[in-house]
Amino acid sequence: MQSTSPSTESAGSSRAHAAVLVINSGSSSLKFSLIDTATETVLAQGLAENLGGATALLHFSRTGEAKTSHPIPGAGHSQAMAAVLDHLGGIRIGAVGHRVVHGGEAFSGSVLIDEPTLAAIRQCVPLAPLHNPANLAGISAAVERFPDLPHVAVFDTAFHQTMPPKAFLYAIPHDLYDTHKVRRYGFHGTSHRFVSAEAARLLGRAPEEVQLLTAHLGNGCSACAVKNGRSVDTSMGFTPLEGLVMGTRSGDIDPNLHEFLAHTLGKSLVEITAMLNRQSGLLGISGISNDMRTLAAAAADGNDRAQLAIEVFCYRLAKGLLALAAGLDRIDALVFTGGIGEHSAAVRALTLAHLGVLRPALDESLNAAHGRASDGRITAPHSGLLALVVPTNEELVIAREAARFLS
Ligand code: ADP
Numbered sequence: 266m267q268s269t270s271p272s273t274e275s276a277g278s279s280r281a282h283a284a285v286l287v288i289n290s291g292s293s294s295l296k297f298s299l300i301d302t303a304t305e306t307v308l309a310q311g312l313a314e315n316l317g318g319a320t321a322l323l324h325f326s327r328t329g330e331a332k333t334s335h336p337i338p339g340a341g342h343s344q345a346m347a348a349v350l351d352h353l354g355g356i357r358i359g360a361v362g363h364r365v366v367h368g369g370e371a372f373s374g375s376v377l378i379d380e381p382t383l384a385a386i387r388q389c390v391p392l393a394p395l396h397n398p399a400n401l402a403g404i405s406a407a408v409e410r411f412p413d414l415p416h417v418a419v420f421d422t423a424f425h426q427t428m429p430p431k432a433f434l435y436a437i438p439h440d441l442y443d444t445h446k447v448r449r450y451g452f453h454g455t456s457h458r459f460v461s462a463e464a465a466r467l468l469g470r471a472p473e474e475v476q477l478l479t480a481h482l483g484n485g486c487s488a489c490a491v492k493n494g495r496s497v498d499t500s501m502g503f504t505p506l507e508g509l510v511m512g513t514r515s516g517d518i519d520p521n522l523h524e525f526l527a528h529t530l531g532k533s534l535v536e537i538t539a540m541l542n543r544q545s546g547l548l549g550i551s552g553i554s555n556d557m558r559t560l561a562a563a564a565a566d567g568n569d570r571a572q573l574a575i576e577v578f579c580y581r582l583a584k585g586l587l588a589l590a591a592g593l594d595r596i597d598a599l600v601f602t603g604g605i606g607e608h609s610a611a612v613r614a615l616t617l618a619h620l621g622v623l624r625p626a627l628d629e630s631l632n633a634a635h636g637r638a639s640d641g642r643i644t645a646p647h648s649g650l651l652a653l654v655v656p657t658n659e660e661l662v663i664a665r666e667a668a669r670f671l672s
Contacts, residue, residue, distance in 0.1 A: 287361075287364070287660045289660075290406075293315060293317055296311075297349055298664075305661060306328070311349065319339060321338055323335045323336075323349065342405070345406070346403075359671050360414055360415045360668060361417070363663075367396060370426065370446065371385040372418070375418060415667070415670040423454055427497065428496055433448045450503060451499035451501050456659050457481060457491060459658055460481070460657050461479050462494070464655050465477075470597075473494045476493065476593045480582060480586065481657065482509075484513070485514065488509060510550075514546045553568065557609055587620070600655050601655070602655050607635060624649025636654035636655075
């Protein structure tokens with residue numbers, strides 16, 4: 266493996282125009298993008314997957330060039346980072362932005378990564394035992410390569426730290442919150458924050474002036490009530506399992522289900538939790554797939570279970586949105602985002618059909634065009650509910666946050 270590293274600038278005002286490397290590190294993967302924050306364009310991006318195994322592979326693409334794939338057998342996060350830097354060649358990097366899933370109650374915004382920040386992220390490991398250690402591995406690999414650059418942590422939970430206690434507390438013995446920080450945290454905060462600000466911009470108003478419902482529908486799904494630029498409630502909770510129906514996650518269930526499954530099927534808590542996280546949601550109902558495109562094709566071919574999965578997904582989304590509206594005084598717009606929210610006209614139409622109480626009037630041609638020709642709008646001018654499609658861009662938010670620490 267070559268050891269060439271991209272040149273990095275020393276501290277100074279010129280850094281404000283340098284590129285930001287955005288890292289999203291999973292337990293066996295490392296996703297990156299290199300973003301020029303002056304022009305807000307992506308210079309290169311890619312993914313190292315199957316880390317720690319013989320089949321570890323780096324997919325790399327520089328904007329304007331073909332995507333290439335390179336075996337990096339046995340590579341861990343550190344070696345993957347070195348391979349990424351080899352491929353980036355001489356591109357100048359001024360800061361590194363890291364996605365961190367759980368910031369607990371310690372972080373309500375992005376922070377420069379130093380020893381106290383690392384200690385606080387470690388303290389959140391019990392709250393996100395799969396995600397935070399993986400994020401820490403990515404941070405450690407990047408700091409090893411770029412010890413002199415500012416590294417900035419951007420938390421999925423931070424945007425939701427403005428939720429009031431009536432929204433974040435569970436109705437369980439209060440000692441569990443005081444002693445163990447058992448409460449609702451919410452996730453996808455970077456996305457809800459970005460699309461709510463974008464929606465305000467499309468409406469020609471400041472974020473502080475609008476009240477929105479945002480629905481981030483990807484493999485994970487969550488919705489958020491954003492009042493005057495602040496999250497006041499969201500559908501995910503202590504973990505990303507709570508709330509809406511997702512690709513493989515059940516979302517809300519009766520907590521007594523655990524006891525029933527343990528007694529009836531002899532399943533352990535670990536097995537039940539794994540089933541609710543990995544074998545449920547769209548996959549669980551359809552028995553076919555967690556992927557909405559596959560289900561849409563199967564439903565169009567007359568597959569009943571695929572149709573049922575989509576129906577439950579959209580009904581539960583509509584129900585979740587109406588529940589979140591309790592946190593608002595009015596709904597200036599409902600915003601769809603994420604892979605499903607941005608691309609599935611059928612899911613948006615079916616969800617609005619379940620929101621009849623808000624008198625939405627879908628414009629079918631604007632919806633079919635995913636709002637692209639109409640500043641995001643997919644409803645008719647006389648609609649009782651304005652619905653928008655706003656593509657999310659979490660990497661750009663992370664790059665912007667890191668760029669704030671450049672000079
Ligand atoms: P992640 O949460 O992993 O970032 P994405 O935001 O990319 O995921 O969303 C993935 C989901 O988006 C999948 O269910 C996929 O089927 C769905 N999706 C992507 N494109 C389309 C499309 N054209 N029509 C319907 N669903 C789509």
